[in-house]
Amino acid sequence: MRHYDLIIAGGGAAGIMAAGVAASAGRKVLLCERMEKPQRKVRISGKGRCNLTNMRSEAEFLKKIRRSAEFFAPALRRFSNAETVEFFRRIGVPLSVERGKRVFPASGKAWDVAEAHIDWCRRQGAEIACLTRVREIQTDGGRIAGATVQTPQGTERIAAPNVLLATGGASYPATGSSGDGYLLAHRLGHTIVEIRPSLTPLVSGLPETDRLKGLALRNV
Numbered sequence: 001m002r003h004y005d006l007i008i009a010g011g012g013a014a015g016i017m018a019a020g021v022a023a024s025a026g027r028k029v030l031l032c033e034r035m036e037k038p039q040r041k042v043r044i045s046g047k048g049r050c051n052l053t054n055m056r057s058e059a060e061f062l063k064k065i066r067r068s069a070e071f072f073a074p075a076l077r078r079f080s081n082a083e084t085v086e087f088f089r090r091i092g093v094p095l096s097v098e099r100g101k102r103v104f105p106a107s108g109k110a111w112d113v114a115e116a117h118i119d120w121c122r123r124q125g126a127e128i129a130c131l132t133r134v135r136e137i138q139t140d141g142g143r144i145a146g147a148t149v150q151t152p153q154g155t156e157r158i159a160a161p162n163v164l165l166a167t168g169g170a171s172y173p174a175t176g177s178s179g180d181g182y183l184l185a186h187r188l189g190h191t192i193v194e195i196r197p198s199l200t201p202l203v204s205g206l207p208e209t210d211r212l213k214g215l216a217l218r219n220v
Contacts, residue, residue, distance in 0.1 A: 004030045004127075004160040007147050009134035009184065010176070011038030013117065015166035019128070020121035029126040030158065032149055033176070034133035039114040040175035041168070050110030052088060053081040055101040088113065091120040137163050137184055170195055 006022050008015045011033030019031040031038070042050060054061070058076050062069040085095055085103060093116045094106040105112050122128060129151070136148040138157065146159040170179035179195070186192050 002030075002156075002158045004028045004158065006030070006162045006164060007032065007134070007158060007160040008164045008166055009147070009181065010166035010168060011035070011128065011130070012166060012168050012176075013039060013042055014168075015164075016117050016121045018164055018166060019126035020117075020124040023121070023124040023126035030160070031121070031126055031128045032132040032134050032147075033128065033130045034180070035176045036130055038118055038128060038130065041172060041177060042114045042117075043110050044175070045110055046104065048110050049104050049108050050113045052095065052103045052105070052113065053084045055081055055085070055097055055103060088116070091116050134163075134167075134180070134184065137188060139188070171197070171199075 005027040006019075006029045008019050008022075008029065008031045011031055015031055015033070016038060019029045023029045045051065058073070058080070061076060061081070062073060065072055081103075088105075089095060093113055095103050096106045097103055118128065129149075131152055133150045134147050135150050135155065138145040138147060144161055144163050146157060147163050148155055148157050165181040165184060167179075167181035167184070168175075168177035170182070171177050182192050182195065
């Protein structure tokens with residue numbers, strides 16, 4: 001049986017960042033990404049350009065959060081937008097600030113952000129396993145003991161005293177965000193608040209709505 005200090009379920013931006021930070025601190029880390037490559041959602045974000053952050057003040061940021069802004073405030077103070085920009089520039093992603101103080105990669109390619117972040121993570125010493133899905137979190141005496149993962153070769157149980165869920169929500173199954181984290185947490189005894197979509201399509205039976213397909217509006 002393989003042994004690690006930390007198993008991370010999910011290879012999105014949060015999982016890659018967590019894996020890199022933990023590995024840089026000397027931990028033996030395995031990141032499990034169920035898709036063929038990590039950061040699928042990052043690669044298509046911002047219409048393929050990846051809007052990394054915004055350079056507005058913390059107070060302006062928090063005003064945009066409709067509920068529980070105080071929950072996010074400590075995270076913004078711990079790793080601010082300025083630190084985010086500095087981090088990505090340091091790992092080799094030139095950035096530009098555009099209208100509305102939005103920050104994009106200077107190349108205009110979200111792919112560059114994803115690849116640089118993944119390369120940085122690997123350089124810290126983290127192991128990234130693609131096409132590897134965490135199916136169950138193992139416990140022993142009320143403590144985390146590891147995880148059972150599924151790969152194209154079959155299932156494997158891996159030992160670890162820590163498992164981090166970074167699977168994202170259930171917003172875009174084609175990118176890997178299909179709700180795995182909710183099920184894994186529920187099986188451990190956590191209470192899951194019913195999930196609801198925050199961005200949804202509008203469906204109408206009126207024939208004239210066909211003319212609106214693909215229409216994009218600015219500043220609305």
